[in-house]
Amino acid sequence: CGVFGVFGHPDAAGLSYYGLHALQHRGEESSGICTVDTARGNAFNYHRGMGLVKEVFDKEKLDMLAGDRSIGHVRYSTSGASQLANAQPLIFRYRDGDLGVATNGNIVNAPEIRRELEMSGSIFQTSSDTEVIAHLIARSPKDFVTAAKEALQRIVGGFAFLIMTNDKLLVASDPHGLRPLVMGRIGDAYVFSSETCAFETIGAEYVRDVQPGELLILDSTGMTEDRYAEIERRATCAMEYIYFARPDSDINTINIHSARKRMGQRLAIESFVDADIVTGVPDSSISAAIGYAEQTGIPYELGLIKNKYTGRTFIQPSQELREKGVKMKLSAVRKVVEGKRVVMIDDSIVRGTTSRRIVNLLREAGATEVHVRITSPPFKNPCYYGIDTPDRKELIASFRTVEEICKEINADSLSFLTDQGFVESVGGNDGAYNRGMCLACFDNDYPTVVDEESDKSCSC
Numbered sequence: 001c002g003v004f005g006v007f008g009h010p011d012a013a014g015l016s017y018y019g020l021h022a023l024q025h026r027g028e029e030s031s032g033i034c035t036v037d038t039a040r041g042n043a044f045n046y047h048r049g050m051g052l053v054k055e056v057f058d059k060e061k062l063d064m065l066a067g068d069r070s071i072g073h074v075r076y077s078t079s080g081a082s083q084l085a086n087a088q089p090l091i092f093r094y095r096d097g098d099l100g101v102a103t104n105g106n107i108v109n110a111p112e113i114r115r116e117l118e119m120s121g122s123i124f125q126t127s128s129d130t131e132v133i134a135h136l137i138a139r140s141p142k143d144f145v146t147a148a149k150e151a152l153q154r155i156v157g158g159f160a161f162l163i164m165t166n167d168k169l170l171v172a173s174d175p176h177g178l179r180p181l182v183m184g185r186i187g188d189a190y191v192f193s194s195e196t197c198a199f200e201t202i203g204a205e206y207v208r209d210v211q212p213g214e215l216l217i218l219d220s221t222g223m224t225e226d227r228y229a230e231i232e233r234r235a236t237c238a239m240e241y242i243y244f245a246r247p248d249s250d251i252n253t254i255n256i257h258s259a260r261k262r263m264g265q266r267l268a269i270e271s272f273v274d275a276d277i278v279t280g281v282p283d284s285s286i287s288a289a290i291g292y293a294e295q296t297g298i299p300y301e302l303g304l305i306k307n308k309y310t311g312r313t314f315i316q317p318s319q320e321l322r323e324k325g326v327k328m329k330l331s332a333v334r335k336v337v338e339g340k341r342v343v344m345i346d347d348s349i350v351r352g353t354t355s356r357r358i359v360n361l362l363r364e365a366g367a368t369e370v371h372v373r374i375t376s377p378p379f380k381n382p383c384y385y386g387i388d389t390p391d392r393k394e395l396i397a398s399f400r401t402v403e404e405i406c407k408e409i410n411a412d413s414l415s416f417l418t419d420q421g422f423v424e425s426v427g428g429n430d431g432a433y434n435r436g437m438c439l440a441c442f443d444n445d446y447p448t449v450v451d452e453e454s455d456k457s458c459s460c
């Protein structure tokens with residue numbers, strides 16, 4: 001998911017519209033904006049709907065969202081939860097006013113807290129675990145900020161939160177900084193976003209990344225930089241660098257395109273193969289393919305084309321839709337690949353569906369050899385922090401060797417980037433093993449307690 005917040009700009013909804021549009025790659029299922037209008041008694045206005053930002057909002061809708069503060073959200077779902085009730089921001093009645101919550105991420109202990117709250121009388125309106133934080137805040141007799149701090153201390157997981165009442169905006173990142181969240185300025189206003197690419201779109205200036213465990217409190221007195229937890233172990237999600245984030249974004253000041261390019265270069269060093277052309281699977285692997293080509297001197301070619309009117313394949317809930325999605329999404333360029341030995345760069349193999357399909361597309365278009373190079377280590381363990389991954393039993397690398405996967409995807413050869421190669425590609429070699437990243441889907445070392453049995457589906 002993607003979140004976007006504004007504090008102190010007369011057109012908060014307009015900025016949110018463009019900001020969320022820039023974050024659309026983080027979720028295509030639903031979009032929503034909630035504003036507070038300090039010129040009219042701090043009233044809440046909001047609109048949410050299923051679909052893309054440009055489908056959910058038009059001029060009329062935006063005009064109704066008067067206000068100078070806002071929180072906004074784009075959502076991707078996992079199976080079963082694709083419904084309007086779960087579209088964010090979630091809005092609640094709170095004391096004599098309103099409470100809005102927008103989240104990117106997942107609360108690992110949400111089911112447990114939810115059960116406990118339900119046993120003592122809470123009635124939940126959604127199946128989203130974001131609602132848990134609202135209930136924790138609402139049930140506390142303490143003042144809003146203290147209640148929010150204590151609620152944040154109760155929850156475990158990977159999350160970026162924007163929480164708004166009629167007079168305050170809270171911005172928080174989980175104690176490990178798993179999900180990205182950045183702060184920017186536009187004139188006197190503050191803006192907050194899952195990724196920096198949204199700042200470029202609206203003409204805001206990047207200030208800094210919100211730190212793990214940090215809690216920013218914004219109200220009529222300005223911004224207070226506080227924290228609700230110490231940084232235990234910084235663990236920025238590796239998949240953000242590999243796949244999820246847009247190439248023009250920076251996370252922890254590291255540019256995504258440049259990091260991916262270094263992954264491609266490293267892959268060329270670790271597992272060189274002689275070929276006629278290098279091609280990347282659009283869009284996320286183009287940067288890495290350029291890096292591989294630059295390192296080897298093998299020309300980079302546009303061997304695959306993406307139909308940009310199809311969504312990200314993994315966003316569709318069922319396997320059947322996903323298979324169809326892949327066919328609608330990619331085509332091989334026959335005149336480019338015909339009679340050629342092709343190195344095909346992709347960012348990850350999750351279930352194996354996409355890779356097998358693409359290898360076959362290239363062969364059907366006349367490629368004589370297809371060598372697959374993956375810019376991440378084998379994806380063996382599920383994510384509990386809001387990246388949509390299937391159960392362990394569906395992760396092909398958890399039950400197949402590299403040779404078996406190679407055979408299954410019908411490639412001539414297959415190599416993955418090593419853990420160390422990946423880490424050094426992102427952050428350089430300073431001796432620290434993980435450079436403050438979560439690599440759990442590769443090395444099974446989760447930064448928090450996780451429960452294999454628990455529902456890990458992302459509700460954001």
Ligand code: 5GP
Nearest residue numbers: 243314348349350351352353354388389390
């Ligand atoms: P596969 O078909 O092997 O599951 O997916 C391969 C491609 O789609 C990769 O480029 C990968 O980044 C993306 N992908 C597919 N499914 C998922 C998923 O469930 N989670 C994530 N994070 N990426 C996926």
Ligand code: SF4
Nearest residue numbers: 237238383438440441
């Ligand atoms: Fe990211 Fe993988 Fe960690 Fe999940 S387990 S936060 S996908 S690195």
Ligand code: MG
Nearest residue numbers: 281282284347
């Ligand atoms: Mg891909």
